[in-house]
Each structure stands twice: as C-alpha cells, then as structure tokens.
Amino acid sequence: MKHFYPNLQLVAFTIFFLSIVPVLGQTTGVGIGTTNPRVKLEVAGDARVQNTVTISTINDLKDDDTSTFLIQDGNSKIKSLDVSNPTGAALGYIQIYELYDPQEDWVFDFDTRVDANEFVLNTLSASYDRELDINSNATIPFYSAFIKDGTWHITADFPAANNLNPNEKGTWTITTLIYSKDLSKQFGRIPVAMEEASTQSATNPFID
Template identity: 60%
Template sequence: MFYGKYYLLFFISCSPFCLLGQKAVGIGTSNPRVTLEVAGDAITRDGIEIGVIDDMVDADTSTFLVQEDASNKLKTLDVSNPTGTALGYIQEYIIENPNEDWVLNLDTNISATEFVVNTISAYYNRELDIDGYATVPNFSAYIQDGTWRLTADFPSANNLYDNEIGTWTITTLIYSRDLSKQLGTITIPMNNGSEGSHANPIID
C-alpha cells in the first residue's frame, strides 16, 4: 500500500505529459504550429540543444537572430525585407558630368561612425587621351568630416574630347559597424624586401 501511493502519485504527475504523446503543445497559444510553440517571452538558463537543421536552397530567404545588448531580447534580421536593416548593402553611384574624368570629393553623407563603406568596382564611359602613358582607374572611399567620401580618377589622363560629358559608375559595399567586427590596423615591415608575413593570423 505504501508503494502504491507513490505509483499513483507518479502516474498523476506525469499523466498530462504522457497523454499528450506526439501532439503539439502550445504555451500562450491554442493553435501551436510545431511540436512546441511558445507565444511570448521565454528564458533558458542552461542552453538549448538544436537538432537536425535542413540545408538552405536557393529559394529560401535568410533570417538571422540578433541579441539586443540593452534588453537581452532576440530580434529577427530578415535580409529579404526591402525596408528593414541588413548585414550589408550594395549601392551603385552614377556620377554624371564631373570635371572630365576627375571626381575629387563626392560626399555620400553616410556616417563614418555607424557604417563602413568599401568601393567594389568603378568604370568611366568616355574615351581617354592618355598621351602615351599607361593609366588605370584610381577609385576609393575615404572619411572626411565624419562622413564617407568617394574619389575617382585616371591619373595622367583626360577626356579625349573636352566637350564630352562623362559618367562614373561606382559600386560600393556598405555595412553597419554594429554588425561587423573592426580589427583595426596591422603594420607589417617589409625591410626593403618583396615578401613578408604577419606573425599571427587575424582570424584563427
């Protein structure tokens, strides 16, 4: 009789879970869409085990989870949302009618404290007078007065025809400093040689 009480208590205590079997369980929702759905805040203290994750295919859209420092809440980062934030942005600048092929200082008005801007590619759409010299396009992004600027030029060259209106097309990659790690600057002395190596890799 003594043991029977314990068996009965154990059966009563576990029966809500045992009877559920493979049915979906909802907390805060009466219509769970998966085996367990929590509609609302949840706190886990000892970690979460993640089972099998299906491979992505081309048709899938990517969504990231980002933890907010102030509230420790998780937020979704849906890169497929055209109006939302993203890990990075690709922006094309079409610069019309500069001083021949010379763009000295184009202010993008993008904050240098919040974002990083890299130039990916650039091309100029007019024939050049190189006057016997070889030249390659020089283009870059740089910081001045707190914003990112663009510059582009063919050194030692000008428009072949002065009256032509040229256009630069510069493609940039823009990403938030909050969503990327800034590793700073590394100086590597070459000692007047043509080969060198950094002592430690920046990422291991």
C-alpha cells in the first residue's frame, strides 16, 4: 500500500495563514502581548529589530527649511517638537528682560519665577543704558543668575559706580537662555581644595 506524506512546511504555512487572516480583518487592530490593542498594531513589551527600519527618505535641510524633533514626555509618549513655532515647546528659550528704573544701576534681586527644579537659566549678556560716574575706578558690569526659594533670580550691577546723573532712570537689558533639565545631564557638584593657591586642576575630568 502506497502512503502519501504532504509537505509539512506547506501545511504549517497554510494553517498559520488561515489563522491570521481573521485577525488582520479586525478593525480594532492587532495586539502582540495584549488582547486590547489601541491602534492598528500594538506591541506590549520590548521589541528588537535585527536590521534597519526605514521610515522615509530624509533630505538635507536647506537654509529656509524648518527642523522638527521627536521627544519623549513623562508619560513615555513620543511627540513632535517644531522649534520654529514661537508659541510651542522648544529645546531652549531665549528670554530678554528689560528692568526699568532700578536703584541707581543696581539690581540686587530680580525673581524670574522660572522653576529651578525644572529648568536651567543662564545669563548670556547684560547692558545698562546710562552714563556712570566711574572716575578713576575701573568697573565692568557684573550680572549672574542664582537659585533662591526654588526659582531663578538675577542680579546686575556696576561695582564701585553709580549713575552720573542720580535723577536719571536707567534700564538693564539682560538676555537669558532657559532650557529644560530633561535636555541636560546633571553631574552635581565637584569640591576642589584650592589650598590657598590661585591655580588648581581637577583630579579627573568629569567627562571625556
């Protein structure tokens, strides 16, 4: 009696195809690791790609083109970030403060109300628009940002100088760069013993 053995690979593929066709026909989507997919295909768990994944052809940016970034928020969602939109989120913010009529040329403490736990604020430049009574004392503008009570503050002054005309009302123009701490790595503080010297070097670089 002659026995007939079908191609086992063909049988397995046919069974797999017949079992997946109803799934692909679902309008709710396909889930791997989940029985309730929220989109067309949802993978609940890790995924490994052995080769490359091509999304689309990305052309070089030209001078007039805008750039868009993809960021991950606190809920592990990927969002598009268009830095050309002045009212949307950005990688960094340039904020100019114009401080009118301080005490002479002195801004002791200006509270920006920017949350120091969420953002980093750097003072980039500062200028004052009134003539000073410098006389023989050379002076340069001093300005800096510091943290107080959880927010960023700014101080600005011309040490050893005041308005040449005490009745004039001057203006400080201070440019700051503000960016989220999520975009930077915080290394903390590095204590250095100067040992009463004016020069010193770090034991090891904090990054190399």
